[in-house]
Amino acid sequence: MTGRATLALPGVPFATLRGVIRREALEHGLDLHIDAAEEVSIATPFGTLEARALDDGAELALAASRADRLQTLKETVLDHVLDDLPVAHAALVWSDAPAATEPPPNFRFAEVRKVAPLGTTFLRLRLAVPDIRAFDDSALHFRFLLTPDGRALATSPGTAPNGSLVWPAEMPAPHRPVYTVRTIDRDAGLLTVDVFRHAGGRAQGWAETARPGDRIGLLGPGGGGLPTADAGLNLYGDETAFPAIARIVESASAETRGRVVLRAGAGAACGYPLVAPSGMEVIWHTGVFDLAAQALADRAVWPERAVWFAGEKAEAHQLRAAFKAEPPGRGAAQVGAYWTRAAG
Numbered sequence: 235m236t237g238r239a240t241l242a243l244p245g246v247p248f249a250t251l252r253g254v255i256r257r258e259a260l261e262h263g264l265d266l267h268i269d270a271a272e273e274v275s276i277a278t279p280f281g282t283l284e285a286r287a288l289d290d291g292a293e294l295a296l297a298a299s300r301a302d303r304l305q306t307l308k309e310t311v312l313d314h315v316l317d318d319l320p321v322a323h324a325a326l327v328w329s330d331a332p333a334a335t336e337p338p339p340n341f342r343f344a345e346v347r348k349v350a351p352l353g354t355t356f357l358r359l360r361l362a363v364p365d366i367r368a369f370d371d372s373a374l375h376f377r378f379l380l381t382p383d384g385r386a387l388a389t390s391p392g393t394a395p396n397g398s399l400v401w402p403a404e405m406p407a408p409h410r411p412v413y414t415v416r417t418i419d420r421d422a423g424l425l426t427v428d429v430f431r432h433a434g435g436r437a438q439g440w441a442e443t444a445r446p447g448d449r450i451g452l453l454g455p456g457g458g459g460l461p462t463a464d465a466g467l468n469l470y471g472d473e474t475a476f477p478a479i480a481r482i483v484e485s486a487s488a489e490t491r492g493r494v495v496l497r498a499g500a501g502a503a504c505g506y507p508l509v510a511p512s513g514m515e516v517i518w519h520t521g522v523f524d525l526a527a528q529a530l531a532d533r534a535v536w537p538e539r540a541v542w543f544a545g546e547k548a549e550a551h552q553l554r555a556a557f558k559a560e561p562p563g564r565g566a567a568q569v570g571a572y573w574t575r576a577a578g
């Protein structure tokens with residue numbers, strides 16, 4: 235491990251911290267290596283997180299093999315752990331915080347090399363990414379960094395002592411949508427991303443007008459890694475999940491059994507390319523098909539199979555609630571909210 239950092243959380247009861255970490259582990263299908271009254275340890279695809287009780291509170295310790303992964307872990311901790319604790323974020327300081335603000339190690343500008351339609355509802359972008367070796371097989375996702383009105387970011391962000399990103403003064407709150415690394419060509423330094431052409435999106439709008447030579451800020455990689463499929467795997471998703479599902483089925487062993495249930499406005503006619511092992515049945519649906527209900531119905535038939543789901547936030551919440559009532563077991567379910575329907 236080359237990256238290590240600790241964070242003191244004075245006044246935070248360890249039991250509260252442990253409860254938040256356990257909940258996140260369950261939600262994201264991660265293993266708790268230690269889960270004791272005074273210590274918790276969890277392995278993520280990006281490194282390890284340990285928490286322990288102190289006399290006056292608690293302490294977090296992170297370890298990762300690279301500085302960019304350590305930064306990704308810090309951002310994950312801020313969003314998923316510290317947000318739910320009684321602490322003032324601004325007062326927190328990681329042990330390795332630099333004296334002066336520096337660009338985050340997980341930020342890079344990529345260069346657009348190619349943009350082309352993929353089927354009827356996607357754009358495929360090929361991006362040249364410096365330090366592409368950071369994107370290994372556990373790196374499923376990254377974030378585009380855009381201005382609030384959807385233009386490419388011109389300046390690199392900085393890093394605050396608590397691990398959060400510091401934005402240029404003229405841009406207090408950039409837009410940071412998550413996208414999936416569809417393919418990685420490490421020798422050529424190229425990454426492929428498939429952007430769903432839904433109406434009114436800022437990243438989607440940027441992609442529609444992107445041209446070779448344009449620069450775009452990327453943050454990451456991040457994400458939960460590929461699901462294990464030893465006892466079978468059922469996957470469910472709408473268009474936003476197609477790139478992740480395509481990558482998962484491509485990397486699954488030829489013997490994998492399961493089903494891939496996809497929902498798209500025009501169904502299979504959208505022409506999104508997806509090649510699954512022969513033991514995985516691929517089923518397309520159109521329109522308003524209830525993916526979460528299908529995932530639950532299939533679970534009753536194949537309780538041994540891992541479940542991977544990604545779709546609209548309300549659907550994801552519905553499925554998570556059902557799994558909370560009847561937990562599928564450690565690592566057996568990953569449920570992602572990939573987009574949020576506008577209110578009204």
Ligand SMILES: Cc1cc2nc3c(=O)[nH]c(=O)nc-3n(C[C@H](O)[C@H](O)[C@H](O)COP(=O)(O)OP(=O)(O)OC[C@H]3O[C@@H](n4cnc5c(N)ncnc54)[C@H](O)[C@@H]3O)c2cc1C
Nearest residue numbers: 411412413414429430432435436437438474477573574576
């Ligand atoms: C882990 C993860 C991986 C993802 N991978 C991909 C990927 O590889 N490709 C991809 O295209 N998307 C992917 N998404 C989804 C993507 O991040 C969202 O769709 C995001 O909102 C798109 O950003 P935007 O700037 O285009 O739209 P925004 O500016 O954020 O949203 C504008 C409007 O578009 C609506 N909108 C957003 N998504 C959709 C949708 N799917 N259908 C209909 N309306 C929508 C919103 O409700 C909003 O009203 C992923 C999301 C996650 C969490």
